[in-house]
Amino acid sequence: MKITHEEVKHIAKLAKLSLSEEEVEKYAKDLGGIAEFVEKLNEVDVTGVNPTAHAVDKYNVFRADELKDSYNREAILKNAPSKEAGCISVPKVVE
Amino acid sequence: MREDYEVIIGLEVHAELATKTKIYCSCSTEFGSDPNTHCCPICTGMPGVLPVLNEKVVEYAVKMGLATNCKIARFSKQDRKNYFYPDLPKAYQTSQYDLPLCYEGHVDFKVNGEPKTVGITRIHIEEDAGKLIHDPYTGDTLVDLNRCGVPLIEIVSEPDIRSKDEAIEYMQTLKSILEYLEICDCKMQEGSLRCDVNLSVRKKGETKFGTRTETKNLNSFKAIGRAIEFEIDRQIKELENGGTIYQETRRWDDDKGIGYAMRTKEDAHDYRYFPEPDLAPIVLSDDYVNGIEAALPEMPNVRRERYITELGLPEYDATQITNSKKMAEFFDKAVAKCGNAKLVSNWLMSDVSRKLNESEMEIDNIKFTAEDLGDLITLIDKGTISSAIAKKVFEDMFETGDAPAKIVESKGLVQITDESAIRDLVISVINENEQSVQDFINGKDKAVGFIVGQTMKASKGKANPGIVNKLIMEELNKRKNG
Structure with missing residues (x-):
């Protein structure tokens, strides 16, 4: 299956990645190969088989609405490269 | 609004559920705590964690579905809605796509005395995002993840609403139902109940819908009303001037009283939904649904x-x-x-x-x-x-x-009902107001009101007004006929 350069650029944009023209070329080829591989599934006859979203036959995995301790804030913010006033600090978000 | 246009409105209402804990972890949902103190690896989207659905979320959503005449899905699943934003650490919101918990319902209410029905397309469960705070010192944006994973239901209406008043009454009706079910605290100023307005206009007689816009995150009845008025006006003006309405997401600034388009995101609706592999499907039995229905208040x-x-x-x-x-x-x-x-x-x-x-x-x-x-x-x-x-x-x-x-x-405010005490008061007031008595005798009934007022005043408001009236008429007639 062919993946066009436009499709690669669209996916890159959604993933917030900037790609060089060479990379676009390379990913078009790689992604095309992956899509082709997955396409093999289309060869299987699935007449009479119900579609499913999960491979494991399990449902209704619930927990009770019971409060447990949260992590302390230092631990939560430990991996943040920049923090301020108990928050993660990120470049200004414009709406 | 101009007579030759009609407006088509659909609402997406978000209600935070009043559970003790978040939708997929046991952190508290309490509002107003110090930033990032109700967080754990699950709600902050750390790799390798396993979310587990809070059973109350299902129960509350089913309650709302039943109270709004919805069908309840016996098989339902959760999906990932993918987008990048700093208030969403996983880069996807867990929501429901093609198999929501509740669907095809309706609510009935009255608008200015007229009955109105609005269809409910669906009600699904999902998680709230974190809060972004503008830091005025550094110009950066601060991220508080306490609200991340607070459970929400989204109630999507059919495009059945035809005016601002209908939109507000519809919202009021949902708010009342949520309060009666005790599944949402409905504090709109805290954002626990908010709505997005989808709105288009068209010339009357037209059968096709016009292009709609979506004004997001309105959190008061006043804001809903004003944002709708503004957007109707804007769209009609645009069309009358030969312009085009673009399908776009808009914000409402309630302080300034204006709506504006958000930066256009061409790929905004490419959410690439796919089934959430970490969460098992929800299968509800008739017994479960009937049990909830029987217990509705x-x-x-x-x-x-x-x-x-x-x-x-x-x-x-x-x-x-x-x-x-x-x-x-x-x-x-x-x-x-x-x-x-x-x-x-x-x-x-x-x-x-x-x-x-x-x-x-x-x-x-x-x-x-x-x-x-x-x-x-x-x-x-x-x-x-x-x-x-x-x-x-x-x-x-x-x-x-x-x-x-x-x-x-x-304060000694007990009413005086003792007739002889009141009669003494009445006689002294009449004696002090000879002019009014003469006016009464000359047929000016208005004079009675003045004497009543003076008597009430003399009793410091404590005299029984019925007895005061009766005795004044008696005494005045005595003078008139006497």
């Missing part, structure tokens, strides 16, 4: 009808009182105490509502109890105090929370 519209038919309240009063569950409960308790539903209703609709509005309070913050209001009304009914004095007692109750009997006693 009385709904606001049923209570309203009961107040009209059993207690004889006017429809408007019954609607206003039953819109808020807390108000209705307050009403019930006061009526149980004094037995006078009409008078309790009058007090709630007038003095109580006025004081609550003036002080921007909710009925559950009021200092006195519903029983105290009942006692106040009993004091009026028994003739212990007059209605005029009762208003003064009420002001005192509102300020201090003291029981009405205590206020009446300590």
Whole structure:
């Protein structure tokens, strides 16, 4: 299956990645190969088989609405490269 | 709005569910805590964690579905909605795509006395995102993840709404139902109940819908009304000037009173939904659904009808009182105490509502109890105090929370019903106002009102007005015929 350069650029944009023209070329080829591989599934006859979203036959995995301790804030913010006033600090978000 | 246009509106209402813990982890949902103190690896989207669905979320969503005449899915699943934004650490929101928990419902309500039905397309469960705070010192954006993973239901309406008033009444109806079910605290100013307005206009007679815009995150009835008026006006002007309406997401600035388009995101709706592999499907039995249905409390519209038919309240009063569950409960308790539903209703609709509005309070913050209001009304009914004095007692109750009997006693406000005492007052007032007496004798009935006023004043408002009136007429007629 062919993946066009436009499709690669669209996916890159959604993933917030900037790609060089060479990379676009390379990913078009790689992604095309992956899509082709997955396409093999289309060869299987699935007449009479119900579609499913999960491979494991399990449902209704619930927990009770019971409060447990949260992590302390230092631990939560430990991996943040920049923090301020108990928050993660990120470049200004414009709406 | 111009007569030759009509407006088509659909609402997406988000309600935060009043569970103790988040949707997929055991962190608290409490509002207003220090930033990032209700967080764990699950709600902050750390790799390798396993979310587990809170059973109350399913129960609450099914309750709302049943209360809005929805069908309940016996098989339902959760999906990932992918987008990048700093308030969403996983880079996807867990929501429901093609198999929501509830679908095809409707709510009925009245708008300016006319019956209206709005279809409910679906109700699904999902998680809320974090909060972004602008840092004025550095110009950066600060991220507080406490709200991440707070459970929401999204209630999507059909495009059945045709005016601002209908939109507001629809929202009011949902709010009442959520309150009666006790599944959402409905504090709109805290964002626990908010809505997005999808709106388009078209020339009357046109059968195709116009292009719609979506104004996001309106969190007061006033903002909903104003944002709708603004957007109707904007779209009509645009079309009349030969312009085009673009399908776009808009924001409403309630302080400035204007709506504006958000930076256009060409790929905004490419969410690449796919089934959430970490969460098992939800399968509900008939027994489960029937059990919830059997335990549903009385709904606001049923209570309203009961107040009209059993207690004889006017429809408007019954609607206003039953819109808020807390108000209705307050009403019930006061009526149980004094037995006078009409008078309790009058007090709630007038003095109580006025004081609550003036002080921007909710009925559950009021200092006195519903029983105290009942006692106040009993004091009026028994003739212990007059209605005029009762208003003064009420002001005192509102300020201090003291029981009405205590206020009446300590301030000496008991009504004077002793005829001989009142007759003495009346005679002295008549003697001091010879001119009014002559006016009365000459046929000017207005003079009576003046004498009544003077007598009430002389009694410091405590004389029984009925007896005052009766005795004044007796005394004046004596003079006239004497």
